[in-house]
Structures are given as C-alpha cells and as structure tokens.
Amino acid sequence: MILDWKKRMRKVLFKTSDKKLPLEQTDEKALTAQDNLSNSLQENISALKSIYSKCPDVIFRTFLIGNSQKAVLIYIEGLSNIEEMDKNVLSELINLESENGLDYSVLENLPVSNIKQVNKIQDVINQISTGNPVVLIDQHSQGVTLGLAKWEKRSIEEPSAESVVRGPRDGFTETLSVNISLLRRKLKSPDLKMFSMNIGRYSQTQVVVMYIDGLVDQTLLEEINNRLSRIDVDGILESGYIEEFIEDYPFSPFPQVLNTERPDVSSANLLEGRVVILVDGTPFTIIAPITFYSLFQAAEDYYQRFLMGTLVRWLRYAFLLIALLLPSTYVAILTFHQEMVPTTLLISVAKSREEIPFPALVEALIMEVTFEALREAGLRLPKQVGSAVSIVGALVIGQAAVSAGLVSAPMVMVVAITGIASFSIPRYNAAIAIRMLRFPIMFMAGTIGLLGIILSLLTIIIHLSTIRSFGVPYLGPMAPMKGNEMKDVLIRAPWWSLKKRPRLTGSGNTNRQSYGQKPGPAQEDEQEMNKT
Incomplete structure (x- = not known):
C-alpha cells in the first residue's frame, strides 16, 4: 500500500511539473510589452487584454469617434478621474463631426491639460498603471495618454515624529x-x-x-x-x-x-x-x-533664538553620552572600581543590592532588555493604549522587580535616566544606533571595567573617522577640521554670522548670504557709510 501511494504521488508530481506555471506564462507575455503598437486596433486590444488577464479593474471602453472611427479608452478603475473622462474625452470624441473623425490630431486637441504620445505597449502599461487613461484608435500605431490620474490620498498633516x-x-x-x-x-x-x-x-x-x-x-x-x-x-x-x-x-x-x-x-x-x-x-x-552631527540637529534649532538653540544642542550631546555610557559606567564601577564611589553612596547602593542574586552586569541586562521590550510594545500597540501600557508597564514591572529582589532600585533609576536620554536624540535611526551599541559596551564594562569602556569608545571613534557618506567624511567638519564650518556643529551661531554654507563634495557656491548683516546701530551706520 505504501509503494502504491508513492507511485501515485510520483505520477501527480510528474504531471504537474510538465505543466506550464502561471509565472512562466507571465514572463512570456511580458516579452510582448516591448513591441510597438500596431496599426490594427484589435491587435492592440488583444495584446493588452492578454497582459491584463484576470484584472477586472482594467476597463477597455470601446467607442466610435464621430460614429465612424473605432477607438478604445483604457484605464484602471479607482486610479483615474472618471468624471473628467466622461466630460472631456468620451463626450468630445463621440460627438465629433464625421469629417474630422479620421484626423489623428483630434486626440491631441482634447480639452485635457496633460497629453503625451505613446508608441510602445510598455509605455501604455506604464501610463495605465500610474492612473493616466490611454486612447488608441484604429489605423494608427500610436496613442495618447491623458493626465487624468486621481486616487484617494492623505491630507497634509504635521509629522508626529518631528513635531x-x-x-x-x-x-x-x-x-x-x-x-x-x-x-x-x-x-x-x-x-x-x-x-x-x-x-x-x-x-x-x-x-x-x-x-x-x-x-x-x-x-x-x-x-x-x-x-x-x-x-x-x-x-x-x-x-x-x-x-x-x-x-x-x-x-x-x-x-x-x-x-x-x-x-x-x-x-x-x-x-x-x-x-x-x-x-x-x-x-x-x-x-x-x-555627517554625524546632522543626526543631532533639529529643525527647531534654527527657528528659536541662537542662544537657546546652542543650549539645547549641548544638552543633546550630554544626553548622547548618558544614553550610551551610563549603564556601562554603573556596571564597571560596581564591579571593579568601588573606590570611586563616595562611602555614603557606596553603603546605600550596597544595602540595596545585598539581596540581589545577580551581578551588576546581569541585572543591567535584565532591565535594559525589559525596557526595550516595553518601548517596542508601546510603538506597536494602538495609540489609544500604547502610551498607557508602556508607562504603566514600566512602573509596575520596575516596582515588582525591586520588591521581588531581582533588581535594585538604583539600577531601575539608571535605566530610566538612560531611556529618557535616548528620547532626546532628534533622529530615530540615530537613537537606534545608540541603543544597539549600549549592549556591547555593557559587556566590555562588566568584563574589564572602565578600560573596556575606553576601548569601546576608541573603537567607535575610529569607526566614525573611517566611514564616509557619498564621499563626505562622517565626522566633518571636526575631523578633518574646518574652522569656518564649526559655527553649526557644537553651537548654533546666529543667522547673520552663517555667511558660508558647508562645503560637501565640491566647491560649488559657498556664499550663503551677504556680508555686513549683523544687527545693531553701529552696523547700520557702517552700511550707510558704505552706500555713500
């Protein structure tokens, strides 16, 4: 019985393998898309219908131009403006006088703003797929595409991630x-x-x-x-x-x-x-x-006063170091360098950790992984409950972990400060990079202490010094140093002092604005003297 079942299965497999698969048929039909349009309207319709087989949303509307010339209007339902087609295309062509029906120029004289000529079947396919209807007429090897694309689209709103x-x-x-x-x-x-x-x-x-x-x-x-x-x-x-x-x-x-x-x-x-x-x-x-510094510049830095923009930028760089190094520094100090902690603080931390069964590295990993899981869950949940679940979950789980003796209260505080610091980075993809690098640095800190943190930082700096973005040094304009471009890196200089735009891959036009635009009475007197 088993041998007979295997033989029957082999026959079924061999029979199905001899058949031509739908994908192979599609590839063969795609070869005809490179051909030019034919003078025969029926041949063009047959070729396009074979390509758009099993596509009921592709409409072929055949009609007569001036009751004499055969034509077809091809479009995809839901992607084209049907009202404009009925009013400005079908109505105009059907009601055209017979003596002008044979003239191909009637298509180019339709009351539609955007009209282009197409000569290949592939061009017809591209235009139909973008929502532009195509008109083909008999005895002509070219057609016209009409700029009547219309589909549902979202209204313009403020980006929620960059408010x-x-x-x-x-x-x-x-x-x-x-x-x-x-x-x-x-x-x-x-x-x-x-x-x-x-x-x-x-x-x-x-x-x-x-x-x-x-x-x-x-x-x-x-x-x-x-x-x-x-x-x-x-x-x-x-x-x-x-x-x-x-x-x-x-x-x-x-x-x-x-x-x-x-x-x-x-x-x-x-x-x-x-x-x-x-x-x-x-x-x-x-x-x-x-460059690397582009990831820490927000749009609002240039809309507020430059003093506030500079202060906020300094805070971002400080939070960058906190988000990258705070858990690792905590692990390294508690594991290898307890003498660096003041005695009173060391006694308080030791008291909170006396019932914790895990070393500081494992404790930090548990909290960091839990925090990342809560953050990811908050992003994936619906907006109505996402923020509530992430905040309440962090509070409940953190308090429960401390009460159960799995982690210490200082570690919960360190992870919370690290998470807040990572949220201050304006670019989400840059924050992801910092979150990824935090874990290997923690392993290095838990293995060889502060030396591991220093080695990790040196590795990151060397890596940043070697990579480029389309030929531009990633740490520019600080490495290599370009003094005239440092006004928009560590600080946000006032607009009237940003006379030069950054030099990227070539010289180009480096003048951003005219000289002598610093506000003030003395500057105004100098400008008046220059005019006279």
Missing part, C-alpha cells in the same frame, strides 16, 4: 506630486532641478532626485544616479529599501543618510548643496550626504 513648538506644520504625504509641490512652494527658484526613474520590476516605483543647480556638486549627482540605476529588485515599497541599497557602509550601525517627513528640513538641506530623494508611496524622503 515642533515653532515652525511649519506641514509634512510630506504618500503622494509624490504633492511632495514635489511642497518643496516647490518653499523653493520657488527655477534652479530647483530634478530627474526621475522607475525602480522595481513589479512595483515600478517612481523615484525623484531633487537638487539646486549651482549649489550641488556634479560628482555627487553622478554617484547618486549610478547607485540608483544599479538597483534591480522586485519592488520598492518604502524609502528604506533605497536607503539600504545606496549607503556606503551597510554593516555600520550609524545611518549614512538622513530621512525626514518635513519639507522645511528637506529645503534647508537643498540650500546647503545636498540632494533629496523622494519615493512614491512614502512620506519619508532621503537626504544625502550627511
């Missing part, structure tokens, strides 16, 4: 044309240029690269174009796909490009000679090249 007290409240959406218009609204110069390409075998996602001509280095543009052009993948669903394909050092924990949802941040980086990459279907844009 500001003072500043613009608009943010990018998932619609590429809306994102381009938001940048055009802020930068009205015709020097704002762009080029686009479609990436993804199946998704055909449109990717647009925007830059300011005269400010960007041409070598940077060529490098970005080369890196985008060599991407060959099934689909691009988010800008994170692009980010992983174009970064210089993929195994580095530190991000080498910047992502943002704010048009003002993208515009400010364009004015500094950087490049902005927009991806259709996501509100997150990619900015390149960047």
Whole structure:
C-alpha cells in the first residue's frame, strides 16, 4: 500500500511539473510589452487584454469617434478621474463631426491639460498603471495618454515624529506630486532641478532626485544616479529599501543618510548643496550626504533664538553620552572600581543590592532588555493604549522587580535616566544606533571595567573617522577640521554670522548670504557709510 501511494504521488508530481506555471506564462507575455503598437486596433486590444488577464479593474471602453472611427479608452478603475473622462474625452470624441473623425490630431486637441504620445505597449502599461487613461484608435500605431490620474490620498498633516513648538506644520504625504509641490512652494527658484526613474520590476516605483543647480556638486549627482540605476529588485515599497541599497557602509550601525517627513528640513538641506530623494508611496524622503552631527540637529534649532538653540544642542550631546555610557559606567564601577564611589553612596547602593542574586552586569541586562521590550510594545500597540501600557508597564514591572529582589532600585533609576536620554536624540535611526551599541559596551564594562569602556569608545571613534557618506567624511567638519564650518556643529551661531554654507563634495557656491548683516546701530551706520 505504501509503494502504491508513492507511485501515485510520483505520477501527480510528474504531471504537474510538465505543466506550464502561471509565472512562466507571465514572463512570456511580458516579452510582448516591448513591441510597438500596431496599426490594427484589435491587435492592440488583444495584446493588452492578454497582459491584463484576470484584472477586472482594467476597463477597455470601446467607442466610435464621430460614429465612424473605432477607438478604445483604457484605464484602471479607482486610479483615474472618471468624471473628467466622461466630460472631456468620451463626450468630445463621440460627438465629433464625421469629417474630422479620421484626423489623428483630434486626440491631441482634447480639452485635457496633460497629453503625451505613446508608441510602445510598455509605455501604455506604464501610463495605465500610474492612473493616466490611454486612447488608441484604429489605423494608427500610436496613442495618447491623458493626465487624468486621481486616487484617494492623505491630507497634509504635521509629522508626529518631528513635531515642533515653532515652525511649519506641514509634512510630506504618500503622494509624490504633492511632495514635489511642497518643496516647490518653499523653493520657488527655477534652479530647483530634478530627474526621475522607475525602480522595481513589479512595483515600478517612481523615484525623484531633487537638487539646486549651482549649489550641488556634479560628482555627487553622478554617484547618486549610478547607485540608483544599479538597483534591480522586485519592488520598492518604502524609502528604506533605497536607503539600504545606496549607503556606503551597510554593516555600520550609524545611518549614512538622513530621512525626514518635513519639507522645511528637506529645503534647508537643498540650500546647503545636498540632494533629496523622494519615493512614491512614502512620506519619508532621503537626504544625502550627511555627517554625524546632522543626526543631532533639529529643525527647531534654527527657528528659536541662537542662544537657546546652542543650549539645547549641548544638552543633546550630554544626553548622547548618558544614553550610551551610563549603564556601562554603573556596571564597571560596581564591579571593579568601588573606590570611586563616595562611602555614603557606596553603603546605600550596597544595602540595596545585598539581596540581589545577580551581578551588576546581569541585572543591567535584565532591565535594559525589559525596557526595550516595553518601548517596542508601546510603538506597536494602538495609540489609544500604547502610551498607557508602556508607562504603566514600566512602573509596575520596575516596582515588582525591586520588591521581588531581582533588581535594585538604583539600577531601575539608571535605566530610566538612560531611556529618557535616548528620547532626546532628534533622529530615530540615530537613537537606534545608540541603543544597539549600549549592549556591547555593557559587556566590555562588566568584563574589564572602565578600560573596556575606553576601548569601546576608541573603537567607535575610529569607526566614525573611517566611514564616509557619498564621499563626505562622517565626522566633518571636526575631523578633518574646518574652522569656518564649526559655527553649526557644537553651537548654533546666529543667522547673520552663517555667511558660508558647508562645503560637501565640491566647491560649488559657498556664499550663503551677504556680508555686513549683523544687527545693531553701529552696523547700520557702517552700511550707510558704505552706500555713500
């Protein structure tokens, strides 16, 4: 019985393997997409229907132009403006006089603002997929595409992850044309240029690269174009796909490009000679090249007074060190360097840890892993309960762990301060890098004490000194040192003193503003004297 069952299974497998799979059929049909359109309307319709087989949302609306010439209108339901098609396309062509029906120019004279000619079946497929209807007529080997794409889209809102007290409240959406218009609204110069390409075998996602001509280095543009052009993948669903394909050092924990949802941040980086990459279907844009200090600069730093911006920036750098080193320092001191702690504090800490069965390293790992789990759970839960669960969970679990004698109260306090410090980092991907590096530094501190922390810091600094972002040193302008660009690194200098824009991959136009704009009566008298 078992042998007979095996024989029957072999017959079934051999029979199914001889059949042509649907994927193979699709590949064969995709070859016809490279052909030119035929003079025969029926052949064009048959080819397109075979390509769009089992696609009931693709509509083929056949009609007569002026009651004499056969034509077809092809569109995808839900992606095109049906009201405009009925009013400005079908009604105009059907009611056309017979003597003008044979003239191909009637298609180009339709009352539609954006009309383009298509000659290949692949061009027809691309236009239909983007929501633009295509009109084909008999006895003509070309058609026209109508700019009547319309689909549901999200309204412009303030990005929740990059909110500001003072500043613009608009943010990018998932619609590429809306994102381009938001940048055009802020930068009205015709020097704002762009080029686009479609990436993804199946998704055909449109990717647009925007830059300011005269400010960007041409070598940077060529490098970005080369890196985008060599991407060959099934689909691009988010800008994170692009980010992983174009970064210089993929195994580095530190991000080498910047992502943002704010048009003002993208515009400010364009004015500094950087490049902005927009991806259709996501509100997150990619900015390149960047430096390490770009990750700790927020948009609001430049909208508040420069003294406040400088103070907040110093706090961020302090919180960076706390988020990276505080648990490791606590573990190293309690394990190897108790003489560094004042006697009163040491007695208090020792008293709180006298019933803890784990060493300081294991205790720190337990609390850090628990805190990361609570943070991740708070992100994934619905907004209505996410914050409540994360806060209440942290309080309840922390208190229960202390009462059960699993961790000490000082360790709970250290982990809480570390978590708060990590939230002060304005870029989420930079905060993730700090959270990742915290664990190996803790292992080094628990193994060889403060020496392990020093070795870990040296390793991180050496790594940061060796990586680049599209040819720009990651620690620039501090390493290598460029004194005139240090005004926007450790401090936020006033706007009237930021006369030069940062020099990235080339010289470009480095003058950001005119000289002699410092406010004050003496400066005004000097300007009047220069005018006279």
